[in-house]
Amino acid sequence: DAGVIQSPRHEVTEMGQEVTLRCKPISGHDYLFWYRQTMMRGLELLIYFNNNVPIDDSGMPEDRFSAKMPNASFSTLKIQPSEPRDSAVYFCASRSTGTPGANVLTFGAGSRLTVL
Amino acid sequence: AQRVTQPEKLLSVFKGAPVELKCNYSYSGSPELFWYVQYSRQRLQLLLRHISRESIKGFTADLNKGETSFHLKKPFAQEEDSAMYYCALRDTGRRALTFGSGTRLQVQP
Numbered sequence: 729d730a731g732v733i734q735s736p737r738h739e740v741t742e743m744g745q746e747v748t749l750r751c752k753p754i755s756g757h758d759y760l761f762w763y764r765q766t767m768m769r770g771l772e773l774l775i776y777f778n779n780n781v782p783i784d785d786s787g788m789p790e791d792r793f794s795a796k797m798p799n800a801s802f803s804t805l806k807i808q809p810s811e812p813r814d815s816a817v818y819f820c821a822s823r824s825t826g827t828p829g830a831n832v833l834t835f836g837a838g839s840r841l842t843v844l
Numbered sequence: 845a846q847r848v849t850q851p852e853k854l855l856s857v858f859k860g861a862p863v864e865l866k867c868n869y870s871y872s873g874s875p876e877l878f879w880y881v882q883y884s885r886q887r888l889q890l891l892l893r894h895i896s897r898e899s900i901k902g903f904t905a906d907l908n909k910g911e912t913s914f915h916l917k918k919p920f921a922q923e924e925d926s927a928m929y930y931c932a933l934r935d936t937g938r939r940a941l942t943f944g945s946g947t948r949l950q951v952q953p
Contacts, residue, residue: 731887759939770850770945771888771930784940819888831876831934833941835888 732836734820740842746808749839752801753822761833762795762805765817774818777803810843817841846871848933850944857921858952865916865947867905867931875933877907877914878941882928891916891929901925921951 733752741747753760761776775785780797788795792811797803807814817840821833847870857863869875879891892900894907894914905916914931928948932941 761940763943768945771943773940773942776940778939821888832878832890832893833880837887 732820732822732834734818734836734839736839737837738840738842740844741810742844743811744809745843746806747810747814747841747843749805749818749820749841751803751805751820751836753803753820754824754834755801757822757824757834758800759823759825760797760803761821761823762803763819763821765819765838771819774805807841810841812843815841815843846875846933846935846942848931848942848944850929850931850947852947853945854948854950856950856952859923860920863916863918863921863925863949863951865929865931865949867914867916867944869912869914869931869933871912871933871935873935875935877905878932878934879903879905879914879916880930880932880943882930884927888930921949923951923953925949926951 735750758779762774763771764774765771773787775788775795776783777797793807795805817838819838820836823833849868851866877894880888881891882888903918905914907914928946930946931944934941
């Protein structure tokens with residue numbers, strides 16, 4: 729298994745543009761999480777899904793952020809319009825339930841977003 | 845609501861010195877605590893979890909419910925321990941982890 733796959737690895741865009749980040753979780757994992765990492769605030773949970781259904785989106789900063797999980801193998805995080813303060817590393821993570829180590833998250837490599 | 849506090853943003857020690865990365869939490873129930881580590885140019889990965897009561901790469905962490913702490917310790921730091929360390933908490937009713945703001949450990953030769 730290639731692990732959690734995120735794309736793009738790096739994105740540089742201008743303020744006002746739409747940004748779409750993508751994630752492919754580990755096959756068989758039923759939970760998917762989106763986190764944002766910044767120097768000031770560390771790792772913040774944005775939203776998470778269980779069996780493709782959003783469970784908690786209370787961490788989504790504002791209406792400019794949206795996330796979808798149309799199927800078990802794909803999720804997107806969209807920012808529209810983007811702002812410089814959205815610059816951060818966005819991590820996707822997944823995990824399974826009912827297996828040894830069920831509460832352990834497996835993280836992707838992250839998508840580094842820079843909004844100019 | 846649960847909260848995880850890592851008071852030090854940066855901890856710098858010399859090789860061979862003891863290390864203690866502090867983590868305090870606030871949660872009214874019985875939490876599950878973790879330490880995650882991110883080495884340079886690598887993915888965030890699990891270091892250890894309190895229910896396992898194990899030592900990984902020489903690191904240990906004891907859950908102290910009285911002090912609501914889960915400090916990470918290692919008696920003799922190595923240069924390869926230099927990384928970003930995150931303490932995390934999972935409450936029994938929520939599937940997501942709440943992370944602290946992280947501590948960067950620098951081990952100097």
